[in-house]
Amino acid sequence: MEPTALERALDQLDGAVASVRAAMENLQAAEVADAAGALAHGASGGAIDPFVFRLAIFVLAIFVGYYVVWSVTPALHTPLMSVTNAISSVIVVGALLAVGISASGLATGFGFVALVLASVNIFGGFLVTSRMLAMYKKKDK
Amino acid sequence: MSANLASFLYLVSGVLFIMALRGLSHPTTSRKGNLYGMAGMAIAIVTTLVYATPSFNGFVLIVAGIALGGGIGAVIARRIAMTAMPQLVAAFHSLVGLAAVMVAAAAMYAPESFGIGTVGAIHAQALVEMSLGVAIGAITFTGSIIAFLKLDGRMSGKPILLPMRHIVNAGLAIALVVLIVLLVTTQSTTVFWMIVAASLVLGVLIIVPIGGADMPVVVSMLNSYSGWAAAGIGFTLGNLALIITGALVGSSGAILSYIMCKGMNRSFISVILGGFGGETAAASDDGIERTVKQGSADDAAYLMANAQKVIIVPGYGMAVAQAQHAVRELADKLKEAGVEVKYAIHPVAGRMPGHMNVLLAEAQVPYDEVFELEDINSEFAQADVAYVIGANDVTNPAARDDKASPIYGMPILEVDKARTCLFVKRSLGSGYAGIDNTLFYKDGTMMLLGDAKKMTDDIVKAMEH
Numbered sequence: 001m002e003p004t005a006l007e008r009a010l011d012q013l014d015g016a017v018a019s020v021r022a023a024m025e026n027l028q029a030a031e032v033a034d035a036a037g038a039l040a041h042g043a044s045g046g047a048i049d050p051f052v053f054r055l056a057i058f059v060l061a062i063f064v065g066y067y068v069v070w071s072v073t074p075a076l077h078t079p080l081m082s083v084t085n086a087i088s089s090v091i092v093v094g095a096l097l098a099v100g101i102s103a104s105g106l107a108t109g110f111g112f113v114a115l116v117l118a119s120v121n122i123f124g125g126f127l128v129t130s131r132m133l134a135m136y137k138k139k140d141k
Numbered sequence: 142m143s144a145n146l147a148s149f150l151y152l153v154s155g156v157l158f159i160m161a162l163r164g165l166s167h168p169t170t171s172r173k174g175n176l177y178g179m180a181g182m183a184i185a186i187v188t189t190l191v192y193a194t195p196s197f198n199g200f201v202l203i204v205a206g207i208a209l210g211g212g213i214g215a216v217i218a219r220r221i222a223m224t225a226m227p228q229l230v231a232a233f234h235s236l237v238g239l240a241a242v243m244v245a246a247a248a249m250y251a252p253e254s255f256g257i258g259t260v261g262a263i264h265a266q267a268l269v270e271m272s273l274g275v276a277i278g279a280i281t282f283t284g285s286i287i288a289f290l291k292l293d294g295r296m297s298g299k300p301i302l303l304p305m306r307h308i309v310n311a312g313l314a315i316a317l318v319v320l321i322v323l324l325v326t327t328q329s330t331t332v333f334w335m336i337v338a339a340s341l342v343l344g345v346l347i348i349v350p351i352g353g354a355d356m357p358v359v360v361s362m363l364n365s366y367s368g369w370a371a372a373g374i375g376f377t378l379g380n381l382a383l384i385i386t387g388a389l390v391g392s393s394g395a396i397l398s399y400i401m402c403k404g405m406n407r408s409f410i411s412v413i414l415g416g417f418g419g420e421t422a423a424a425s426d427d428g429i430e431r432t433v434k435q436g437s438a439d440d441a442a443y444l445m446a447n448a449q450k451v452i453i454v455p456g457y458g459m460a461v462a463q464a465q466h467a468v469r470e471l472a473d474k475l476k477e478a479g480v481e482v483k484y485a486i487h488p489v490a491g492r493m494p495g496h497m498n499v500l501l502a503e504a505q506v507p508y509d510e511v512f513e514l515e516d517i518n519s520e521f522a523q524a525d526v527a528y529v530i531g532a533n534d535v536t537n538p539a540a541r542d543d544k545a546s547p548i549y550g551m552p553i554l555e556v557d558k559a560r561t562c563l564f565v566k567r568s569l570g571s572g573y574a575g576i577d578n579t580l581f582y583k584d585g586t587m588m589l590l591g592d593a594k595k596m597t598d599d600i601v602k603a604m605e606h
Contacts (some may be wrong), residue, residue, distance in 0.1 A: 051266060054376055054384055061388035064159055069393040072165040074262045074488065074513050075502075077171045077397060077495030078226055079175075080165050081364050085388040087158045087178055088371045090382050091240050093151075097254050097378070098247030100195025101201050107251030108199075110207050115241035117236040119210025120217070122182055125233060127218035130175050132226075132499055136168035139507035 079132045084123025092118035147192040148381055150184055155385030156183030168508050185382045193254075204560050223503040224460045224530060228293040228494040231360055233284035238344075239368040242337055248377060249333050255378055265325045267377050272321040274373025275333070276340040281366040283344030288359050291348075292492055298353025306350060307414070313343045349413065353492075356533065357401040358412045360493045365394025379392030397494050404488030404514075406540075406550040433569065436587040438599035441528075441563050444587075445471075446604055448525035450481040452517065454554055455497045456490045458531015458566070462593035465504040468530060471597050474508070474604050483520070484511040485527075485554050487535035511535045518555050529557035531593050533566070537578045562586045565596050 013074025073079050095118055157177045182186050195203060221229050241401015248255045248271060249263075257267035290296035302311070317339050324332045351359050435510025445451055452470065459465060472482045484506065488496045501511055521527060529536055536556045539546040556562045562585055569581065569588070580586055589596050 009219070016369050020582065038260040049291060050379065051376070054379060054381075056375075057381060058372060058384050061155070061159075061385040062392045063238055063532065065162070065392035066396065066548065067387040068159060068162045068389070069396045069435045072162065073167060074400075074486075075495060075498040075508055075511060076165045076168065076171060077173065077400075078230075078493060078499045080162070080495070081230050081360070081397070081493065082226075082233070083165070083178055084364060084368065085163055085230060085237065086396065087161065087182065087238070087386050088237050088367050088390045090154070090158075090182060090185050090375055090386050091237065091244055091371050093380055093383060094244035094255070094374055094378055095206075095240065096186065096189045096195070096203060096249070097193055098244065100190070100199040100249065101193050102251035104249060104251040107247040107249075107254065110243045110247040110250070112202055114240040115203065115206035116213075117240040117243070119207045120214040121210075121233050121236050122214065123211040123242070124214030124218045124229075126175060126179050126182070127215055127224075128221060129178075130172065131176055131218060132223070132502070133168070133171045135223075135499070135502040135505070136171070136508050137350035137502070137505060138168075139509050 031128055075136070076133075079129050082125055082129045084134065086129060089118040089121035089125065092122065142188070142192045144192070144242065144390075147188055150188040151382035152385075153187070153284070154181040154185040157184065158386050158389060160433060162393065180234075180453070181382070196251065196606055221463075222463075223499055224463055225293075226499060227360060227491070227496060228289050230493060231285045231289040231363065231469055232368045234360075234363045235289065236279045236280050238281030238283075238285060238370060241367075241370040242275050242282065245275040245278070245377070246333070246337075246372050249330055261328050263328060267391045268325045268328070269321065270331075270373055270376035272324055272336055272480065274370050274375075274377060276317055276321075276336055277366050277373060278370035279337050279340030280344035280347065281363055281370055283341045283557055284348040284359075284366070285344075285346055285363045287348040288356065288363060289300075291353060292356055292360075298356075299543055300352040301349045303346070303350070306346060310343065310346055313339055313346070317343070339502050347413070348416075355405075355407075355412050355497075356492045357489050357494055358405075360397050361394050361397035361401055362413075363394070365391050365398060368394055401489055401494060405550065406548070406552065432584075433581050434584075434587050436563070436589055438589070438596060439603045440587065441589055441596075441602035442600045444561055445475060445480065445526050445528070445565065445600070446478055448475075448480055448523045449529060450520075451475055451482075451526045452521060452524045452556075453484045453534060454527060454529045454532050454556055455484065455486065455501065455528065456532025456535060457492060457496075458533070460491055460496065460500055462531065462595075464530060464594035464597050465500040465506075467594050467597035467601065469504040469506050470601050471528075471604075472510075474601055478604075481518060482510065485514070485517045486556050487514050487532065487552075514552060514554060521555045521558040524559040525561065526566060527554075527556035527562045528599065529562060529564045531553055531565065532577055536564075536580055538583075539577075539579045541581070556580065557583055557585065560585060563589055565589045565591070565593050567592060 095111045095114035098107050099115055102108055143308055158181045161178030164170045165212025241379045252258045252263045258264045290412050291298050320332055320336045347358060368387050371383055375383025375387050475482050490497045498511060538553040538557050540548045540553045543549060564586055
């Protein structure tokens, strides 16, 4: 009966090897699943640095700007400059943060200067643009 | 207000800014576009105030700052003469540049308020974005001041060529890169101010060698820079409205620079390297005796009143002489007499893109009588009179015929094809680019020497009797 015992032992070994192999395969599968999960997560926006999204918006906005500005009639190029000038003063949001909530006196000072400059631009830019645009009239018939 | 809602509202204001620019595709939609722009700005400001609620003192300061700046801006916008628009736009660009520097400085001293770290431990990425914003902002600031001084006539429009300027500029650019790396590694405010200082100097050096005739490119380029500076700060703050606006303004200015360069047939690089105008003035003297036919206001009135079609070509000289209203009166008189009147505008006429259109609009010239170069150039051959008022280089046939001319290849308004070309000019000197105009010596050209406004007024008077 000894060979049977040996056979049994061998069988058990085979079984053990098979189960280890199966376990290994399971493990690999699990790893793949994990990686796939991470990828899907990444594609939906989870693991990516917000900078990448900002950059994407920036690049797309450049293209939007490109097509929109080409559609501007040359007669309105001066108002285009004054209005772009006014909207770039949206930098005022940075100034508002500095003045409104900063703890440091220096930062508040810098923010205040920025706030005044940007306000000059916002009011001056939009008002001068509307003054210009009000002048463009069609032939009265 | 949650951060998500705030971001969403910033996105809305960015979209409103896009619609503001879109409105400018036609004069009738432009006024609504401007309102979209104002709405976008209001949303951005209110969102910021609600999201990051200021302390009471902070709020008082904010109201004071907006009232002070807004008051100054409103007064300027109301009082400024339309002829001074190029200077005004240059001055406004400098303010955006300085505001970008100031916001970055505030972020440097109080990074917690901007959520980019703590003093001495600001995120490296934020520092890089910030230094780009601050460097471009500082260049915009001093560059625009020089452009303002040149446009306002407080500084000569002649290019100032410093020795070794290209090497100095390249050196400064390299120094900037090194300083930015240093800023990220040391977090030192001294390095921050060194970046500011180097950029301020660079701004002056970049614009000083560029001549007055190239100012349309410079103004557009600085417009573009102010956008990129805003975008840099937008990345630091993670603010969508700023990022979108920066991209819009940046590409808008870049496109305008491109259109201006094309209008002069010059490459952007050659404009930036500067030195155009002034040096070339001597080349025009070829020793040939040439005669010029001069006329009076009465001659001009007779010619125009008997014409069927008159095309008016305004240029910078019309702006200087404030002659736009007189020109409109002349056109009215001609139209009464049954003459067809059109206006032709070269892309680089004046000192900024669209400069002439605004002046004519101010004088209540209907915009559908005003045409761009490519739309009207073929009509000069059928016109009896081309009335050139204060435009010089953009009408110079040498740009078309003379391969040796420094402006060869530049598209011109072909006023020499009209039966008679009446050319109003203060004296027989060369134009801003310092190039002799061969148009003066053509058979069909009659020079009307005198101030543009006075000459036009005299012609109107002469037509009355």
